[in-house]
Amino acid sequence: MDWSVALSILLLLAASSSVARGFQDKSALLALKAAMIDSSGSLDDWTETDDTPCLWTGITCDDRLSRVVALDLSNKNLSGIFSSSIGRLTELINLTLDVNNFTGNLPSELATLHDLHFLNVSHNTFTGDFPGRFSNLQLLEVLDAYNNNFSGPLPIELSRLPNLRHLHLGGSYFEGEIPPSYGNMTSLSYLALCGNCLVGPIPPELGYLVGLEELYLGYFNHFTGGIPPELGRLLNLQKLDIASCGLEGVIPAELGNLSNLDSLFLQINHLSGPIPPQLGDLVNLKSLDLSNNNLTGAIPIELRKLQNLELLSLFLNGLSGEIPAFVADLPNLQALLLWTNNFTGELPQRLGENMNLTELDVSSNPLTGPLPPNLCKGGQLEVLVLIENGITGTIPPALGHCKSLIKVRLAGNHLTGPIPEGLLGLKMLEMLELLDNRLTGMIPAIVDAPLLDFLDLSQNELQGSIPAGVARLPSLQKLFLHSNQFVGGIPVELGQLSHLLHLDLHSNRLSGAIPAELAQCSKLNYLDVSDNRLTGPIPAELGSMEVLELLNVSRNRLSGGIPPQILGQESLTSADFSYNDFSGTVPSDGHFGSLNMSSFVGNPGLCASLKCGGGDPSSSQDGDGVALSHARARLWKAVVASIFSAAMLFLIVGVIECLSICQRRESTGRRWKLTAFQRLEFDAVHVLDSLIEDNIIGRGGSGTVYRAEMPNGEVVAVKRLCKATSDETGSGSHDHGFSAEIQTLGKIRHRNIVKLLGCCSNEETNLLVYEYMPNGSLGELLHSKKRNLLDWTTRYSIAVQSAFGLCYLHHDCSPLIVHRDVKSNNILLDSGFEAHVADFGLAKFFQASSAGKCESMSSIAGSYGYIAPEYAYTLKVSEKADIFSFGVVLLELITGRKPTEQEFRDSGLGIVKWVKKVMDEAKDGVLSIVDSTLRSSQLPVHEVTSLVGVALICCEEYPSDRPTMRDVVQMLVDVRGLPKSSKSGSFKDSSIKTPVESQQQWEDQDREEQQRQRRDQAPLIPL
Incomplete structure (x- = not known):
């Protein structure tokens, strides 16, 4: 045979084989598409009519053989199942599926793709065990499975991949221990196992990964023991993050060997002992976060060698001594966070002179002496928080010219002198809190801060009048000027503050009338002008304020009648008209029929309608100047009882039907x-x-x-x-x-x-x-013979986990969701007693723009004993109603008592008032309300006290006084971040799933974001 003919035949056969394999790739891709849900039409060009898939979206082919070598479906809004047909793309080198919503198991056929170098399935909802046989992928270099729902043990066969350099298995539900064989992956430069359910010790074998540059092990994991000193061998390591994973013991001095490290995050653990002076050898370090541990001793002088340091975060520890002067000389320092320690002495007076200081927070330390004069010398200071210290002297005048300032909190010190000129004219300022000092003088004449939404100058010795220029604060939401010596009238210009929610002017020397213009503040829900010298009538216009919840005009010289428009305002849940010169009638019907008598005392001319104009004149007023009818009270109780009985009858009939x-x-x-x-x-x-x-x-x-x-x-x-x-x-x-x-x-x-x-x-x-959920509901278990299974650690875990679920509904869903039936029976427990919020039959959707607002319902939904008071009165629901209900659940967890117990009904107290009453009267305080099945000798009293405090804050009468659910999560997490000073001894933490962000004081959450941005892209693990 002619060799040229034979060669032609061979080439023809090869081409035919290549075409056949090309058809195989096309068929496999169409099978993949058929199993997906393509709601955005991203793959509309994947059609049967095309001869080749090489021009389809996301496809890359080999030019010579026309085989598919790369499939990139990143961020295409795809969902459904990812088909096993992927195994037929035998030439595939790169497979990228990140940022979609694929569900089900990851197909095991991936293990047959022997040429695969790059696999990214991150940000999906894949479930089940990680597929086996991945050891066949000997060419694999990158495996990114971050943020899925994988479970089971970590795949041990990955340790046999010789070329793997990047491995991210974080953000799933992997459990068990880290295999020691992971120390064999010596080609790794990146390893992330954070955000799982891993337990056991951190294997010292990880110290063999000498090529490692980034290591992330924290968040949600709960390791036993401490930090292996062997990690000090990772001389190429640049980022080490082992935060929030239950570590104990001391910080190994060997970490000082990691001379290339630029980020060290060990926060939110139980580390103890001093800060090792060897950390001063980390000369390339930019971020050091050791916050929220149990560290003691002073800041080592050796840290002065950290000339590249930008973030020093040591808050929530037991550190002591003076803040060393060298801290002010670190040339690149941007954030110094030392709050809640035992630092004494003065702040270094050169702070800010390095020209880079952006954030300073040394709150809750017994610091004394003056403020450093040049905190804003570099013109970059954004956050200045020094609350609850003993700082003296004046506020540096230079702060009035610090154009970069966003937040200033100097409350609870001994500051004197005037408010610096210009401070209320800073264009970037959002929060100014100077309460509880000894400031004097007048409010500065220049008031022009367009972003300022929180201003608190209360509890000082300020004088003069309230300037009309306050109206030039268009974003203002909360204004606190109470407990000063202000005189003159309430400026009518305050009515221009369209975003104002909270106005408190009580305990001043204000005179004149209450401006009717305040009714123009359509969002105002709290108005307190009590204890002044105001005269004239209450403006009837205030009755048009649909969201007003609290009105206090007591202890003034007001006169006239109480406007009926106000008496009929359904949103109002508390009002105080006492000790004025009001006259006329208080109707016995309407919204105010159930107000307490103390709301009207001290008004000799005021009487109840059932006793005005007839009957025994001697009974028209009581000793306090007002008579509220007992007959009306009995009638009201009878009406409520009738309505309740009828409702129960209809419910029973409805269920039977x-x-x-x-x-x-x-x-x-x-x-x-x-x-x-x-x-x-x-x-x-x-x-x-x-x-x-x-x-x-x-x-x-x-x-x-x-x-x-x-x-x-x-x-x-x-x-x-x-x-x-x-x-x-x-x-x-x-x-x-x-x-x-x-x-x-x-x-x-x-x-x-x-x-x-x-x-x-x-x-x-x-x-x-x-x-x-094999353990049923929290309510069933808590009120059964099995309640002894719920020890204190488990109860605390359930509280935190439930809060995470509700926080997700309120803050991370779109649209936002208000549950409307939060109760212990709607919190289910899995086999490990982890909590899951359930039963969304009454859930209400709110658009993001409606967050924080109320919406009227046609009838009351929810469960007796858990319903927020404003919801019962007004049928207006917001996420704050869920927070009240969650507070009741917390009290139920702590006390072991049902909110619906007959004792609470008979006394009219409810569980919230009962807790307050018993704690006030009992000698042993918080222990007097704790569930009797919890052994008081083993209780961490400080934790119980803190949890009760969180519960009572959630159950505040006025919705505006309750925290957000995000605040609640932060407070609950902070409960175990406090130093363990209880007489009952140290308390070992349980495997609590904590947020990725560093714990901060719950009222300061916005600074968490600023801190995270400084962490040079440390991994974020989703809740």
Whole structure:
């Protein structure tokens, strides 16, 4: 045969084979697309009609063979299952799937792609164990699986990949210990295992990874023991982050060997002992964060060698001594965070002269002496927080010219002299807090800070009048000027403050009338002008303020009648008109019918309507100048009791009728539809087969809950709801929260919110299929014979985890979600007693622009004993109602008592008032309310006290006084960040899932973001 002919045949065969493999790639890609949900149409150009896939979106082909070598589907808004067809792309080198919503297991066929160099599946919701046989990928260099829902042990076979240089398995649910064999991956330069559920010791074998440049092990993990000294061998390490993972012991001196380190984060642990002076050898260090530990001793003088240091964060420790003078001389220092320690003496007077200082916070230390005069010499100071010290002298005049200032908090010191001129004219200033000092003089004439939203000058010795220029603070939300010596009238210009929420002018010497213009402050919910010398009537216009919650005009010289417009204002939950010269009638009906008598005392001309103009004249006024009718009170109680009885009757009848309808229609054999929210290995028939009497584990007003074991052995919970229709056609049907739960849970992905697996429905009945929680609800367990399983550590964990779930609903969902039925029975516990917020049948959606606002409901929803007072009065709901309910849950956790106990009903106290009353009267304080099953001798009293404090703040009467859920999370986490000074001894922390951000005082959360930005892209682990 002619060799040229033979060669041509061979080339033809090779080309044919290449074309065939090209068709194989096209077929595999189309199979991948078929398994996905492409809601944005990102892959619309992947069509069967094309001869080759090489021009499709996200595809890169080899020019010679036309084989697919790269598949990049990053950030394409894809969801659904990622198909096993990927194994047919045998020439694939690069696979990138990050920032999508793929669910189910990662296909094991990936292990057959022997040419794969780069694999990125981060920011998805892949579940299950990490697939095996990855040791076949001998060419793999980068594996990024960050932020998924993987579980099970860390894949040990990865330690056999000789070329792996970048490994990120953070942000999932991997559990167990870090395999010591991970120390064999000597080619690694990047290793991140943070944000999982890992336990056990940090293996010292990681010290063999001598090529490692970045190591991240913290956040959510809970390691035992301390920091292995062997990590001091990682001489190439540039970033070391082992924050928030339960570490104990001392900081190894060997870390001082890491001369290339630029970031060292060990915050939020239980490290003790002194700061090793060897850390001064880290001459390249830019960020040092040892905050929120139990460190003691002084700041080592050796740290003066850290001439590149930009962040020094040592807050929330037990450090003592003086703040060394060298700190002011560090040329690159931007942030100095030393709050809540025991530092004494004066602040270094050269602070700020390095020209780079941006943030200084030394709050809550017993510091004395004057403020450094040149804190803003470099013109970069943004945050100055020095609250709760003993600082004396005047506020440096130079601060009035510091154009970079954003926040100034100097409260609780001994400062004297005037407020610097220009301070209230800074264009970037957002917060100025100078309360509780000895400042004198007048408010500066120049008032022009367009971004200032918080101004507190209260509890000083300021004089003069309140300048009309305050109206030139257009962003102002809270204004506190009380407890000074201000004179003159209330400026009518305050009515121009359209964003004002809180105005407190009490305890001054103000005179004149209350300006009617204040009614123009449409967002004002707190107005206190008490204890002044005001005269004239209350402006009727104040009755048009729809969100006003508190009005206090007591102890003035006001006269006339109380305007009926105010008496009918439904938003008002507290008012005080006492000790004035009011006259006329207080109606016994309307919103103010239930006000306490003390709201009106001291007004001789004021009387209740049932005793005005008739009857015994001697009884028209009581000893305090007002008579409130006992008959009216009895009538009110009778009306409330009747309404409650009727409501309960209708509820019982409705539930019986609902169950009857469900039973009658069960046999109709309607067609069932199963909607899955993730990959399921069972169908509707299997779910229906479980609906038998023996499987019932709970009943409620909205339906019945069954425990169901599927054919594959998976156990799920099935909640059966029935649709009651108002007529035969089904018009006006009400689905008992089914639609709300579907809309809510179908979108939510959070470890502390119950996972909705799917739903089944037909024309009569709805079924919700959840992950099964073997320990049931918190309420059931807490009030059963098994309550001894809930020791203090477990209860604290449940509190924190529940707060995370609610925080996600309020702050991270879009639209924001108000649960509206937060209670212990709606907090479910898995096998490890981790908490999951459940039951979204009453959930209410709010657009982001509506956050913090109220919305009117047609009727009260929620559970008796947990409902916020303003919700019961006004039917207006906001996220602050959830926070009140959560505070009740915290008290229930601590006391072991139901909020609905008969004792609380009979006394009219409620659990919140009962806790306050008992703690005030009992000798042993907080221990008097603690659940009797908790052994007081083993309780960390400071933690219990702090948790009670958080609960009571959540249960404040006025919504504006309650924290946000993000604040609550921070406060709860901070409970275990405080030094352990309880008489009961040290307390070992449990595996609490804590946020990624460093713990800060809850009222200062905005500075967390600034600190994180300085951490040079330290990894963020999502909640």
